[in-house]
């Protein structure tokens with residue numbers, strides 16, 4: 001750690017924000033904060049009420065912390081007016097491990113203007129690049145979504161939850177290292193499979209990318225309704241942004257559908273314009289199995305051919321149903337045929353005649369036709385069915401128990417007929 005830089009006066013500037021030393025000129029604003037919103041004051045000022053103690057903090061405690069290399073309390077100011085809009089502090093400075101903790105708070109009326117992200121970026125860059133620190137820690141309450149977004153935008157990475165660490169409440173630990181360089185190279189659009197619904201059925205790679213991505217998009221039916229992939233994504237990152245995808249529009253490429261695909265592609269292209277390097281789009285199950293990601297990727301490629309499109313595989317609903325129902329999907333030489341009932345009942349009936357294991361998707365409203373076809377083929381008794389796998393209201397059971405329409409999120413497995421161990425080898 002370079003202590004001489006740490007001790008020097010600080011003045012850092014971004015587009016809208018200045019991070020600078022606190023001075024006696026800030027006293028009036030400080031008094032107003034003490035009166036109206038004391039909860040945003042730095043820890044060391046909590047409970048301080050009188051003018052004399054405030055002046056002592058400003059003129060003695062803050063400079064001493066910096067002089068002795070243990071903390072620096074700075075003002076976040078509006079760049080146009082230089083008025084105090086919040087505080088940024090680096091504390092628990094540890095010269096042995098070259099690490100510190102960062103905290104910040106903004107006044108009520110100035111939130112949502114980008115001051116927090118700019119201030120945190122300025123402070124973290126200064127500590128890591130100029131002061132020679134190696135690691136900065138940031139802790140936030142697990143429900144403080146806004147703070148988590150700010151941390152992620154400022155290049156901090158989520159490490160995990162510290163149980164009961166903040167006045168008995170759980171905290172999320174983020175950190176940024178001096179060696180965390182932003183990835184360069186081409187801009188990337190990544191379709192991430194997040195599995196059918198159980199947040200534990202997400203790959204380590206998917207979690208890493210969800211946390212590292214600059215923008216995380218989740219498809220939804222309407223902006224005020226949570227999406228199917230969204231609840232899984234929110235277990236791992238606070239930065240899920242909804243894009244309307246007309247998911248349940250029927251009848252091919254409808255006008256509404258095409259407009260939704262175009263709008264989502266435009267959002268991705270805009271994110272790249274704004275400087276994002278990696279945009280991810282989360283999709284239930286696997287992104288290469290009946291996923292909306294395919295249409296988004298085509299739209300983005302058309303608008304910007306240099307975008308690298310990648311996918312991260314996810315566990316499909318049929319795999320999850322196989323596991324939850326104890327059904328083997330394939331043995332030996334057996335085929336597995338996956339049929340969406342939107343292709344018509346005839347396709348399903350043909351598969352029951354020719355295929356070994358048959359899996360059906362997208363049959364919610366046509367469940368009785370499916371049951372009739374199974375009966376006709378003499379395969380009803382072996383078939384298993386699962387609805388809302390891994391989600392609230394999950395149901396797994398024999399297909400023979402299906403009675404009327406079932407949820408859209410329903411999957412059916414008709415296993416190959418097996419008579420002896422290894423008989424299909």
Ligand SMILES: C[S@@+](CC[C@H](N)C(=O)[O-])C[C@H]1O[C@@H](n2cnc3c(N)ncnc32)[C@H](O)[C@@H]1O
Pocket residue numbers: 196197283284285286287289290291315316317318360361362363386387388389390391408409410411
């Ligand atoms: C548009 S497809 C998406 C498939 C998904 N990409 C996959 O890899 O499994 C939607 C169909 O997947 C199946 N599905 C997806 N998630 C499911 C879940 N949680 N429970 C049961 N079926 C599910 C249903 O058959 C549903 O109609």
